[in-house]
Amino acid sequence: MSTVRGRGGHEESAADTACAPAGAPGARAVIALRRLAAVCAVTARAAPGTLLLHMGLSLLVSALPVVTAWLMKLVMDDLASGAPGTLLLPGTAMACLGVTAVVASQAMRYARAELDRRVGLEMQDRLFAAVDGFVGLGKFENPHFLDRLRLAQQAGHETATHVAESILGVVRAGATIGGFLGSLLLVSPAMAGILLVAGVPVLWSEVALARRRARMLWEVGPVERREFFYADLLSSVEAAKEVRLFGIGPFLRERMLTERRTANAAKRAMDRREIAVQTGLGGLAALVSGGGLLWAVLAARGGALSVGDVTMFVAAIAGVQGALASLAGDAAQGQQTLLMFDHYTAVTQATSDLPVADRPRPLPTLRHGIEFRDVWFRYSPDLPWVLRGVDLYLPQGRALALVGLNGAGKSTLVKLLCRFYDPTRGAILWDGVDIRDVDPARLRERVGAVFQDYMQYDMTAAENIALGDLTVLAERHRSRERMRHAAQRAGIDGQLAALPRGYDTLLTRMFFTEEDKGNPETGVVLSGGQWQRLALARAFLRDASTRRELMILDEPSAGLDAEAEHEIHASLRSERSTRTSLLISHRLSALRDADVIVVLKDGRVAERGNHTLLMAAGGEYARLFTLQAGGYQLSAGEAPVAPEEAV
Incomplete structure (x- = not known):
C-alpha cells in the first residue's frame, strides 16, 4: 500500500488521506x-x-x-x-x-x-x-x-x-x-x-x-x-x-x-x-x-x-x-x-502511527539509567521544533526534575519516553537499548505515570480506581482492600467512604445505573482536587500490582490545596526513594529535593544541577524560583494577618 508522511513524520496509509470519490470509471x-x-x-x-x-x-x-x-x-x-x-x-x-x-x-x-x-x-x-x-x-x-x-x-x-x-x-x-x-x-x-x-x-x-x-x-x-x-x-x-x-x-x-x-x-x-x-x-x-x-x-x-x-x-x-x-x-x-x-x-485498515519491530528486543531490567541522546522532535515537518538536541541522563534510582515555561517541551519529552511518539532524530536508550526496538506494551509495563491531563471516568469510584489494574475486578475478597489502600496513599479514602454509596457511588450525573433511576441525586460530581487524588489512587493501585521501574509525575498536585499538596508530595517522596523518577511541576518547591534538576528553554537543555547549585548559579532556575517564592514573602513593613482577620 502506498504511504504518505503524516503528523510527526510517521507513515499513514493512503486510505487515511483519501478524499472525495474520484477517478476513471474502470x-x-x-x-x-x-x-x-x-x-x-x-x-x-x-x-x-x-x-x-x-x-x-x-x-x-x-x-x-x-x-x-x-x-x-x-x-x-x-x-x-x-x-x-x-x-x-x-x-x-x-x-x-x-x-x-x-x-x-x-x-x-x-x-x-x-x-x-x-x-x-x-x-x-x-x-x-x-x-x-x-x-x-x-x-x-x-x-x-x-x-x-x-x-x-x-x-x-x-x-x-x-x-x-x-x-x-x-x-x-x-x-x-x-x-x-x-x-x-x-x-x-x-x-x-x-x-x-x-x-x-x-x-x-x-x-x-x-x-x-x-x-x-x-x-x-x-x-x-x-x-x-x-x-x-x-x-x-x-x-x-x-x-x-x-x-x-x-x-x-x-x-x-x-x-x-x-x-x-x-x-x-x-x-x-x-x-x-x-x-x-x-x-x-x-x-x-x-x-x-x-x-x-x-x-x-x-x-x-x-x-x-x-x-x-x-x-x-x-x-x-x-x-x-x-x-x-x-x-x-x-x-x-x-x-x-x-x-x-x-x-x-490504517497502518500504525509508530513502527513496531517484527522481532522486538527484550527490555532489560533498569540497572544503569535512561539516556536521551541528541533528541530532536517536531510534530510534523511544517511545524517548529519542540525539542532541539536534548541530551539527558537519568540514573537508575535517582529523581530528575524538569523545569521550564509552558511550551518548553517538558510534556513532549514525557510522551517520547512513554513512546507515544518517536524522536524525529536521535534516540532514547534504556540501559543502552533503543526503546524503538522494544515492544511498546512491554516498555509501558515498566512505567508508572500520573499525567496533568488525567482522566475523569463517568463510572463508580471503585471502577475509577480499578482501571489502574483490571485484575482487581476479578478479586472479590481482596479487591476492595487493595483499592482502599491505594486511596489511602492518595489521601482520598475517607472522602470516598463518605459518599452516599461509598466506593460504589457513581461519579457523574450524566447517566445512572438501574438502582439509581429512582434517586437521581445519587450521582456525585467531585471537585478538581478530588479527581486528581483519584487519579493518584489509580496510579498507586497499578504501581503496587506490577514491577514499575520508572515513575513519571507530570504536575501530580496541580489541582490540590497547599495542605493536600504537602501531604501528596511527602507520600511521593517515599515512593520515589525506591525507584527512578521523572518529575514535572510548575511549583518549584515540590522539585527542590530532586537529585538533578534540568531546565528546558526553547526545547534545549539550558541548565542542570541540584537546587543548591542552580540557585548559586543565578540562572533561569534561580530567576523562576525567586520569582515564585516572592509571592509568599511579606513586603517590608507588612504585618502578618491574624487568623481571625483572614477571610
Missing part, C-alpha cells in the same frame, strides 16, 4: 467491488444464518407479485369464459399467497432488524479494536484523522446492513423484473424489450445522483461538524459556566445556525436536482405505460389478447416499472453507502 468500478466484497465479508461473518434467512425471504417476497399476476390472469379468463366453477382453486391460491405475503414481510422485517443488530456489533468491535491497536498518539492528535474517525463511527453503525439491504433489494427487484419480463415475452416480446430499454436511463440517472449526493455529503461534512461543535458548546456541562458568564450563547447560536444554513443550501440544491431528474424519469415511465396499455386494449379488441392477458399485461408493466425504480434506488443507495464506507475502511 478504477471506480474496481474500488466499488472491493468495498462491496469487504462489506459482504463483514456481514456474512457477523450473522451468516440471519443473512441466509433474509435472502430466502427476499426471494420469496419478490416472486409473489409474479405468481399473483398469473393467478389473476386465470381468474379473469375463467370469468370471461363463463365457467365460475373453476375459480375455486386460483381463488384459494390467491388467498394463501396473501397470507404468505403478510407473514413473509413481517419475518423479513425482523430478519433485517436482527441483521442490523449483529452486523452493527461486529463492525463496532472491528472499528474500536483497530483504534485500540494504534500504538502512539499521532493519530489521536491529528484533526484530519479525528474527523475521519467520527465519520467512521457513523458509517460503521449502519453501512453493512444498508449495503446488504441494497443488495437484497437489487436481488428482489431483479427477480421481480425477470418474472414479469418472462410473462411479457409470452404476450408481447416487443413491449418487453421497450420496458427493458426504458429502464436503462432510470438506472443510470439514479446511480449518477447517488454519486453526486455522496460528494455533497463529503463537502458538507466539515460544515456539519462545526455545527455540532457549536451545538455541543451550547449544551455541554463543561462549557455552561463560561457561556453564561461571558454571555456568548447568542453568538454561538448564530454561528451554529449559519453552519446549518450552509449545509441546508447544499442539500436543497441536491434535492432540486433529484426532483428535476426523477420528474423526467416519471414522465418517461408514464409514456411507456400509457402506450403499452393502449396497445393491450387494441389487441384485446381485435381478439389477439384475452381479458386475462390484458390484466397480466397491466400488472407486468406496473411490476417491471416499479421493480426497475426499486432496483435503481437500491443500487444508488448501495453505492452512496459504499462511498461513505471509505471512512470506516480508512480507520480499520
Whole structure:
C-alpha cells in the first residue's frame, strides 16, 4: 500500500488521506467491488444464518407479485369464459399467497432488524479494536484523522446492513423484473424489450445522483461538524459556566445556525436536482405505460389478447416499472453507502502511527539509567521544533526534575519516553537499548505515570480506581482492600467512604445505573482536587500490582490545596526513594529535593544541577524560583494577618 508522511513524520496509509470519490470509471468500478466484497465479508461473518434467512425471504417476497399476476390472469379468463366453477382453486391460491405475503414481510422485517443488530456489533468491535491497536498518539492528535474517525463511527453503525439491504433489494427487484419480463415475452416480446430499454436511463440517472449526493455529503461534512461543535458548546456541562458568564450563547447560536444554513443550501440544491431528474424519469415511465396499455386494449379488441392477458399485461408493466425504480434506488443507495464506507475502511485498515519491530528486543531490567541522546522532535515537518538536541541522563534510582515555561517541551519529552511518539532524530536508550526496538506494551509495563491531563471516568469510584489494574475486578475478597489502600496513599479514602454509596457511588450525573433511576441525586460530581487524588489512587493501585521501574509525575498536585499538596508530595517522596523518577511541576518547591534538576528553554537543555547549585548559579532556575517564592514573602513593613482577620 502506498504511504504518505503524516503528523510527526510517521507513515499513514493512503486510505487515511483519501478524499472525495474520484477517478476513471474502470478504477471506480474496481474500488466499488472491493468495498462491496469487504462489506459482504463483514456481514456474512457477523450473522451468516440471519443473512441466509433474509435472502430466502427476499426471494420469496419478490416472486409473489409474479405468481399473483398469473393467478389473476386465470381468474379473469375463467370469468370471461363463463365457467365460475373453476375459480375455486386460483381463488384459494390467491388467498394463501396473501397470507404468505403478510407473514413473509413481517419475518423479513425482523430478519433485517436482527441483521442490523449483529452486523452493527461486529463492525463496532472491528472499528474500536483497530483504534485500540494504534500504538502512539499521532493519530489521536491529528484533526484530519479525528474527523475521519467520527465519520467512521457513523458509517460503521449502519453501512453493512444498508449495503446488504441494497443488495437484497437489487436481488428482489431483479427477480421481480425477470418474472414479469418472462410473462411479457409470452404476450408481447416487443413491449418487453421497450420496458427493458426504458429502464436503462432510470438506472443510470439514479446511480449518477447517488454519486453526486455522496460528494455533497463529503463537502458538507466539515460544515456539519462545526455545527455540532457549536451545538455541543451550547449544551455541554463543561462549557455552561463560561457561556453564561461571558454571555456568548447568542453568538454561538448564530454561528451554529449559519453552519446549518450552509449545509441546508447544499442539500436543497441536491434535492432540486433529484426532483428535476426523477420528474423526467416519471414522465418517461408514464409514456411507456400509457402506450403499452393502449396497445393491450387494441389487441384485446381485435381478439389477439384475452381479458386475462390484458390484466397480466397491466400488472407486468406496473411490476417491471416499479421493480426497475426499486432496483435503481437500491443500487444508488448501495453505492452512496459504499462511498461513505471509505471512512470506516480508512480507520480499520490504517497502518500504525509508530513502527513496531517484527522481532522486538527484550527490555532489560533498569540497572544503569535512561539516556536521551541528541533528541530532536517536531510534530510534523511544517511545524517548529519542540525539542532541539536534548541530551539527558537519568540514573537508575535517582529523581530528575524538569523545569521550564509552558511550551518548553517538558510534556513532549514525557510522551517520547512513554513512546507515544518517536524522536524525529536521535534516540532514547534504556540501559543502552533503543526503546524503538522494544515492544511498546512491554516498555509501558515498566512505567508508572500520573499525567496533568488525567482522566475523569463517568463510572463508580471503585471502577475509577480499578482501571489502574483490571485484575482487581476479578478479586472479590481482596479487591476492595487493595483499592482502599491505594486511596489511602492518595489521601482520598475517607472522602470516598463518605459518599452516599461509598466506593460504589457513581461519579457523574450524566447517566445512572438501574438502582439509581429512582434517586437521581445519587450521582456525585467531585471537585478538581478530588479527581486528581483519584487519579493518584489509580496510579498507586497499578504501581503496587506490577514491577514499575520508572515513575513519571507530570504536575501530580496541580489541582490540590497547599495542605493536600504537602501531604501528596511527602507520600511521593517515599515512593520515589525506591525507584527512578521523572518529575514535572510548575511549583518549584515540590522539585527542590530532586537529585538533578534540568531546565528546558526553547526545547534545549539550558541548565542542570541540584537546587543548591542552580540557585548559586543565578540562572533561569534561580530567576523562576525567586520569582515564585516572592509571592509568599511579606513586603517590608507588612504585618502578618491574624487568623481571625483572614477571610
